[in-house]
Amino acid sequence: MSILVTGGAGYIGSHTVVQLLEAGELVVVVDNLSNSHQEVFNRIRTITSGELVFVEGDLRDAQLLDNIFKSYDIDSVIHFAGYKAVGESVSKPLMYYQNNILSTLTLLEVMQKHDCNKLVFSSSATVYGDPETVPITEQSPLSATNPYGQTKLMIENILKDMASADANWRIAVLRYFNPVGAHSSGLIGEDPNGIPNNLMPFVAKVAVGQLPQVNVFGDDYDTPDGTGVRDYIHVVDLAAGHLAALNKLKQQSGWQAYNLGTGKGYSVLDVINSFADISEREIPYQIAPRRAGDIATCYASVDYSKQALNWQAKADIKQIIKDHWNWQQQNPNGYKDAN
Ligand code: NAD
Numbered sequence: 001m002s003i004l005v006t007g008g009a010g011y012i013g014s015h016t017v018v019q020l021l022e023a024g025e026l027v028v029v030v031d032n033l034s035n036s037h038q039e040v041f042n043r044i045r046t047i048t049s050g051e052l053v054f055v056e057g058d059l060r061d062a063q064l065l066d067n068i069f070k071s072y073d074i075d076s077v078i079h080f081a082g083y084k085a086v087g088e089s090v091s092k093p094l095m096y097y098q099n100n101i102l103s104t105l106t107l108l109e110v111m112q113k114h115d116c117n118k119l120v121f122s123s124s125a126t127v128y129g130d131p132e133t134v135p136i137t138e139q140s141p142l143s144a145t146n147p148y149g150q151t152k153l154m155i156e157n158i159l160k161d162m163a164s165a166d167a168n169w170r171i172a173v174l175r176y177f178n179p180v181g182a183h184s185s186g187l188i189g190e191d192p193n194g195i196p197n198n199l200m201p202f203v204a205k206v207a208v209g210q211l212p213q214v215n216v217f218g219d220d221y222d223t224p225d226g227t228g229v230r231d232y233i234h235v236v237d238l239a240a241g242h243l244a245a246l247n248k249l250k251q252q253s254g255w256q257a258y259n260l261g262t263g264k265g266y267s268v269l270d271v272i273n274s275f276a277d278i279s280e281r282e283i284p285y286q287i288a289p290r291r292a293g294d295i296a297t298c299y300a301s302v303d304y305s306k307q308a309l310n311w312q313a314k315a316d317i318k319q320i321i322k323d324h325w326n327w328q329q330q331n332p333n334g335y336k337d338a339n
């Protein structure tokens, strides 16, 4: 029996594939490489052995998916594939609705056809919008402030409706907080196209000398130092959360959402200062205007995931930055260096 990983060539997917293989699972990845590089599979195979099949293709291609389900005995699916850039989703909403929603609908139809009913879905803390209180629990109110967030909320609701209509579905919705860091080998990590949108990869590129300085988006938030506070979770801990969720689906049917975070918040300045310490590089920064749509503080309550999934994040911010920096130093141009 195999596990199908959609978007398995991507940042979080690749780290999860490593752990699935290490756990002895047979893994089939489908990815159209729209935001990833085939080199990742050479790296994964350097880290670990095991049976890994890569099918290059688009999730919206029902025929392709049908063939995958016919060729491999797929027991469960981890669904990472989708577009994820908030700003781009505001300027190209149709592209986001088209890809994220249609991919998921196509996947669900083919799963249904082949009686495959276990699904782990990549949702996001973005579904909590601007939270009224922190830490954010799974019961906190949901809202979307941009098309990307809308796609996550819509998919969560589609999955909930599927589970209500058919009690055979077993669905874990994982709401990630801020995934950062890289595998301790430095062989796989996040490889954003162009200038990074997110803080940690941006800071890493300043540390390595590819960008001149960090723009700190606002220092007048209601936080201890005025800069935004987030819950940064090591991607390896996040990946482990997917194995815990798959395990849970063996025992429990229906739809359930889980926060995957650390429960701790760090400010933008905390991240810059820690990165400078650990990398022993100067990280120049300037205070810039707030970024549209940003919130002051976001961190998870992880009580429920701890108890229900028997999972918890282990790496602290220092370990996260150490591993992120190791990846950045070894691969200053990401996977492109491999060619
Ligand atoms: P990523 O872009 O690195 O990985 C996504 C992968 O999906 C890429 O390899 C891309 O090529 C593939 N893909 C996209 N559309 C596809 C399609 N139609 N068919 C086949 N493959 C397709 O992103 P990531 O950071 O690994 O994120 C994985 C998932 O987690 C996404 O759904 C994202 O929205 C969600 N998420 C990410 C973050 C984050 O900050 N990284 C936070 C919360 C949620």
Ligand code: WQD
Pocket (backbone or CB within 6 Å): 084, 086, 123, 124, 125, 126, 177, 178, 179, 197, 198, 199, 200, 202, 214, 215, 216, 217, 218, 227, 228, 229, 230, 268, 291, 294
């Ligand atoms: C973190 C903090 C910024 C860049 C995003 C998505 C969210 C989820 C995770 C997918 C904020 C500040 C950032 C910079 C800065 N992704 N910042 N200068 O916005 O919390 O979450 O990624 O689901 O949906 O919105 O992450 O890393 O962009 O920002 O000052 O150059 O760093 O203002 O306070 P964010 P981020």
